[in-house]
Amino acid sequence: MTEDRVYNFSAGPSIMPEQVLQRARAELMNYHGSGMSVMEMSHRSPVFTEIFTDTKEKFRSILHVPESHEILFLQGGATLQFAAIPMNLMEGKTADYAVTGNFSNKAAKEAEKYGSVHIACDTADTGHNRIPTQEELDLSPDAKYFYYCANNTIYGTEWQYVPETAVPLVCDMSSDILSRPVDVSRFGLIYAGAQKNMAPAGLTVVIIDKALAGKELPCTPQIMSYETMIKNDSLLNTPPCWCIYMLSLVLDWLKEQGGVEGMEQLKKARAKRLYDCLEESRLFHLHALPGSRSDMNVTFRTGDPEMDAEFIRFAAARGLTNLKGHKIAGGMRASIYNAMPMEGVEALVDTIKEFERKHV
Amino acid sequence: MTEDRVYNFSAGPSIMPEQVLQRARAELMNYHGSGMSVMEMSHRSPVFTEIFTDTKEKFRSILHVPESHEILFLQGGATLQFAAIPMNLMEGKTADYAVTGNFSNKAAKEAEKYGSVHIACDTADTGHNRIPTQEELDLSPDAKYFYYCANNTIYGTEWQYVPETAVPLVCDMSSDILSRPVDVSRFGLIYAGAQKNMAPAGLTVVIIDKALAGKELPCTPQIMSYETMIKNDSLLNTPPCWCIYMLSLVLDWLKEQGGVEGMEQLKKARAKRLYDCLEESRLFHLHALPGSRSDMNVTFRTGDPEMDAEFIRFAAARGLTNLKGHKIAGGMRASIYNAMPMEGVEALVDTIKEFERKHV
Numbered sequence: 001m002t003e004d005r006v007y008n009f010s011a012g013p014s015i016m017p018e019q020v021l022q023r024a025r026a027e028l029m030n031y032h033g034s035g036m037s038v039m040e041m042s043h044r045s046p047v048f049t050e051i052f053t054d055t056k057e058k059f060r061s062i063l064h065v066p067e068s069h070e071i072l073f074l075q076g077g078a079t080l081q082f083a084a085i086p087m088n089l090m091e092g093k094t095a096d097y098a099v100t101g102n103f104s105n106k107a108a109k110e111a112e113k114y115g116s117v118h119i120a121c122d123t124a125d126t127g128h129n130r131i132p133t134q135e136e137l138d139l140s141p142d143a144k145y146f147y148y149c150a151n152n153t154i155y156g157t158e159w160q161y162v163p164e165t166a167v168p169l170v171c172d173m174s175s176d177i178l179s180r181p182v183d184v185s186r187f188g189l190i191y192a193g194a195q196k197n198m199a200p201a202g203l204t205v206v207i208i209d210k211a212l213a214g215k216e217l218p219c220t221p222q223i224m225s226y227e228t229m230i231k232n233d234s235l236l237n238t239p240p241c242w243c244i245y246m247l248s249l250v251l252d253w254l255k256e257q258g259g260v261e262g263m264e265q266l267k268k269a270r271a272k273r274l275y276d277c278l279e280e281s282r283l284f285h286l287h288a289l290p291g292s293r294s295d296m297n298v299t300f301r302t303g304d305p306e307m308d309a310e311f312i313r314f315a316a317a318r319g320l321t322n323l324k325g326h327k328i329a330g331g332m333r334a335s336i337y338n339a340m341p342m343e344g345v346e347a348l349v350d351t352i353k354e355f356e357r358k359h360v
Numbered sequence: 361m362t363e364d365r366v367y368n369f370s371a372g373p374s375i376m377p378e379q380v381l382q383r384a385r386a387e388l389m390n391y392h393g394s395g396m397s398v399m400e401m402s403h404r405s406p407v408f409t410e411i412f413t414d415t416k417e418k419f420r421s422i423l424h425v426p427e428s429h430e431i432l433f434l435q436g437g438a439t440l441q442f443a444a445i446p447m448n449l450m451e452g453k454t455a456d457y458a459v460t461g462n463f464s465n466k467a468a469k470e471a472e473k474y475g476s477v478h479i480a481c482d483t484a485d486t487g488h489n490r491i492p493t494q495e496e497l498d499l500s501p502d503a504k505y506f507y508y509c510a511n512n513t514i515y516g517t518e519w520q521y522v523p524e525t526a527v528p529l530v531c532d533m534s535s536d537i538l539s540r541p542v543d544v545s546r547f548g549l550i551y552a553g554a555q556k557n558m559a560p561a562g563l564t565v566v567i568i569d570k571a572l573a574g575k576e577l578p579c580t581p582q583i584m585s586y587e588t589m590i591k592n593d594s595l596l597n598t599p600p601c602w603c604i605y606m607l608s609l610v611l612d613w614l615k616e617q618g619g620v621e622g623m624e625q626l627k628k629a630r631a632k633r634l635y636d637c638l639e640e641s642r643l644f645h646l647h648a649l650p651g652s653r654s655d656m657n658v659t660f661r662t663g664d665p666e667m668d669a670e671f672i673r674f675a676a677a678r679g680l681t682n683l684k685g686h687k688i689a690g691g692m693r694a695s696i697y698n699a700m701p702m703e704g705v706e707a708l709v710d711t712i713k714e715f716e717r718k719h720v
Contacts, residue, residue, distance in 0.1 A: 006395030010402040013601060018389075021397050025388040029381055035366030035679065037381050039560040039606070042370040042682055075435040075562060076583060079597035083581030110582055195598055200399035202435060202562040202600030219579040221443030222470055223436060237439035238555055240562030241373060242602060246399070319395065322402055 007344035010322035011335040013195040020249045038245040055248040065184050072206040073234045078193045082110035087220045090115040096143040101128045101152030128155040130292040143167045151176040154326040156299030157292045180264040197338050203243035270336045270345045271295035277349045283356045301331025367704035370682035371695040373555040380609045398605040415608040432566040433594045438553045442467040446474035447580045456480040456503040461488045461512030488515040490652040503527045511536040514686040516659030517652045540624040557698050563603035630696045630705045631655035637709045643716045661691030
């Protein structure tokens, strides 16, 4: 890191690539000779239209999104999608929800307003420390879709497989999108808040099989209708222009790193280094079970909340910040998204070992 | 203007104060020694919490928002509020809508999904070139609220008075918020998209009388419930952090300029200069009628679309951009929001006169 920056392990909003921020800074007052900042541009102007179109094309190319699917740039975060999904896809009937953490649970609760929710699995009994197997999923034949959250940020678990279902898959990829290749054609809808792997908070990307749009409930706000947003290419109203621009810069950076294929290698390397270190530890233990562990969020603890707090302070003093776990899970959490350099993970490993030597 | 910047007359997103952008650039990689960009900060971190709290306090102080009213920082733009307002305040019954332009018309159409809309006035018959008088408003006694749009960006009209009604006033101030003092206590709800007078696109400010919250329809998405957002101080989910930070910088700048009282003097001076010039013109005429004219958006035309297009090119070649009117109104529109310096207006006046000398 240069410019006196820290290694920021925040779960979201999260660390961004340093060279992306540097480019944003260089272009901030006057974008490409336009005489204005991207923050000042009319969303209908040719200069912003080019940014918008280019970002969408880069996103489609990098994640290999087929033409059957539309890419939408929306506002409101995952929380608005918790409502938009059942409003658009449930038709007042039923849907299956896999509850493997806090956010899938919230999504299921919100969907109850718009139809009948069937819980396909719930891992709350073991503190959401694992992902169920395909065989454990209780699928209902008349579901309009099957909903799951690919990566559980709070608990540090990640689905290592794509569920087999007879109905469209709907997936919250907020914390692992663009970190690995995905066969988008297998999904009816993928969505992700931008603030972990993509851009600053305020942008939500939705990738939807166009064949699923157009069945929204009458109470659906116009801006939440996927059909309307598809028809308007996300520009029914003013989009979050700055976030879209920042996504564009992130996509350029990501392509230089080898695309999602390159990201997958890096994420496996980062996670392996950290999990190996914690597996060997005599002080720390991991929360998530083998086979369910997330490459994005590594949850660990000593078992002693005071010792955990001491470690968090110890790391912060060394420029490793935001390692405190979510309040409902406790302990520590290291979020190691795309933008976390390997040097950050090495620094964390060194810090874990140093702390351990002092306390074991 | 320095740094080869243009005078940007865009209706939104719009010009921002140059010194605000310079400060954002200076702090972009490392905010106040935190070692990270505001774009990378957890919304629950102490450093961002301070930005959030401070921005809200500054906003309350500058617009003189009474304690009876809560200030919310939301996503989704005015378009999401078109649905949120009736979902929260209409109780499935009726509300009065004053239709004085495109956006109030859209708001009325959206509200029809959630109750019975009564049109209190509609100025479409004269091309929305005026604001109705108090006496012209057809008020219904059982309305849950009276809705109007304070400034009609597309047509260049602005309400010069606050309507007298027996029911709560709901007002879209997207294009004139913070440009003048407002007696907030007279309003049940004020809202504004940020991208004209406040911050980059992606933030919507809602100011609501807390006594009105808590009556939302069962189909209201959690994130659209004012009651829920009040209880969570806008932080039910991740807010648009960067936009909130930019608003904070704009508020600091605005305070240095004398607050909304200073802004009102400046806006009157800017508008007078431009209207006087256009009143005297033998080539251009104004769209909006005297007594209804907006200080924020000045709409004018020659009557000849080809001549209009030539003027727009002529001005652009002199660094005066985005003067083309909205497609549904035609002609020219000069948006002269808070951040437009008087020099920008002077440059436009000079350009109008120069063009006129060549063509009359």
